[in-house]
Amino acid sequence: METLLKYSERKIDRTLLNFKRYLLDSIVWDDRLIGIKGAKGTGKTIIMLQRLKSEYGNSNRAIYVSLDDYYFTKNRLFDFAEEFYLMGGRTLFLDEVHRYQGWSVEIKNLYDLYDDLNIVFSGSSALELHKAEGDLSRRAAIYNLHEMSFREFLELSEKIVFRKYSLEDILLRHQEIAKEITRDTIIIPLFRKYLEEGAYPFFKEARGQFYDRLVSTINTTIESELQIIEGINYNTAYKLRQLVAVLADCVPFKVNISDLGRTIGMSRDALLRLIKALDRANLIKGIKPEGSAMGYLTKPDKIYMNNTNLLIALNSGKESIEGTIRETFFMNQLLHSHELRSSKTGDFIIDGKYTFEIGGSKKKFTQIANVDNSYIAADNIEIGYGNKIPLWLFGFMY
Numbered sequence: 001m002e003t004l005l006k007y008s009e010r011k012i013d014r015t016l017l018n019f020k021r022y023l024l025d026s027i028v029w030d031d032r033l034i035g036i037k038g039a040k041g042t043g044k045t046i047i048m049l050q051r052l053k054s055e056y057g058n059s060n061r062a063i064y065v066s067l068d069d070y071y072f073t074k075n076r077l078f079d080f081a082e083e084f085y086l087m088g089g090r091t092l093f094l095d096e097v098h099r100y101q102g103w104s105v106e107i108k109n110l111y112d113l114y115d116d117l118n119i120v121f122s123g124s125s126a127l128e129l130h131k132a133e134g135d136l137s138r139r140a141a142i143y144n145l146h147e148m149s150f151r152e153f154l155e156l157s158e159k160i161v162f163r164k165y166s167l168e169d170i171l172l173r174h175q176e177i178a179k180e181i182t183r184d185t186i187i188i189p190l191f192r193k194y195l196e197e198g199a200y201p202f203f204k205e206a207r208g209q210f211y212d213r214l215v216s217t218i219n220t221t222i223e224s225e226l227q228i229i230e231g232i233n234y235n236t237a238y239k240l241r242q243l244v245a246v247l248a249d250c251v252p253f254k255v256n257i258s259d260l261g262r263t264i265g266m267s268r269d270a271l272l273r274l275i276k277a278l279d280r281a282n283l284i285k286g287i288k289p290e291g292s293a294m295g296y297l298t299k300p301d302k303i304y305m306n307n308t309n310l311l312i313a314l315n316s317g318k319e320s321i322e323g324t325i326r327e328t329f330f331m332n333q334l335l336h337s338h339e340l341r342s343s344k345t346g347d348f349i350i351d352g353k354y355t356f357e358i359g360g361s362k363k364k365f366t367q368i369a370n371v372d373n374s375y376i377a378a379d380n381i382e383i384g385y386g387n388k389i390p391l392w393l394f395g396f397m398y
Helices: 002-013 044-056 077-086 103-113 150-158 167-182 187-197 210-230 234-250 257-264 268-280 308-314 322-334 391-396
Strands: 033-038 062-066 091-095 118-124 141-145 284-287 302-305 340-342 348-350 354-359 374-378 388-390
Touching (some): 002 062, 044 062, 150 391, 167 388, 210 234, 210 308, 268 284, 284 322, 302 308, 302 322, 308 322, 322 348, 322 391, 388 391
Antiparallel strands (some): 284 302
16 A cells, blocks of 8 residues: 555656646536546546646545556455545545456446546557446446547647637637637647657657557557457457558548458358447447438448557558548547538538538538538638638647
């Protein structure tokens, strides 16, 4: 216990408060049981440490521990929490919970036994809480941490702070908003930088090794997190890596499950389950067609890499992917808080209402000319006009 307390203190002391992910201020911290899910490298640990530092300092009433610590190979989480509680501790920040076997049962038991013990846990975005042994889905307030928005990237990279805008704000006032943002900021080169390496906070410390670290993160997600959560073996993990590599060169992949299954060597049902697992892990995103059902056996219409950084890191570069980069960015930013489907008339339909075509500065309305509530998200323009909106502006929604 003493060693873990010292480790927590060191982590807190080294935690900076100058940049905070959007989710930190969105969490209702008064809830007794809070779960934070997100892809590896998005900043779940920092969010917990920043909350701990700002609310508790080095008080022994709160502690941060990672459940992949060797301490938990010889000691039960429940026993540790009981000892912590008896010493006056009242808030547990538990990181990497998916790496501790039986974590959900022990957290459930702690929650039920100690009604003045607050628990905040974080884990892989691939976690399905309703399928865990101790079903926490009815007890825990669950938050999903998205990759960084373009707005957050500007704050972390350039120390430029802008406010968030809703989709409705952007649709109605995009010219006014874009003029305000670009008044003192040359936005297009910064947008290019974000598309290449701005989705994960660790770009600040990668220093020229961003893609090496990103690929390592992808491999860890597949070979460790998905193996633990999905119970897959080494051969299946290899097939997952093969699947990701195939998709990165084909995106947006117009899904033909039979052809893809033959390429990977898997049955239809097994392949759909693995696609869903990669989707939950935020490595890919399957976009279902307008009007389709939501079940996992409903195959997606298109598959994209989850964000532009992943796409650029894994694509072999044999063909131009400029158009795919644009669509991937738009998809990633809108999925944070909106339902996005592939459209019968345009590229995407948002919330069943707004139809979007994604393209370059010269993109015309020909394809969606007679479609109500239709818009173009155009790359390589600073200021839009009418229903033609700068693509980069959709990065200011969170």
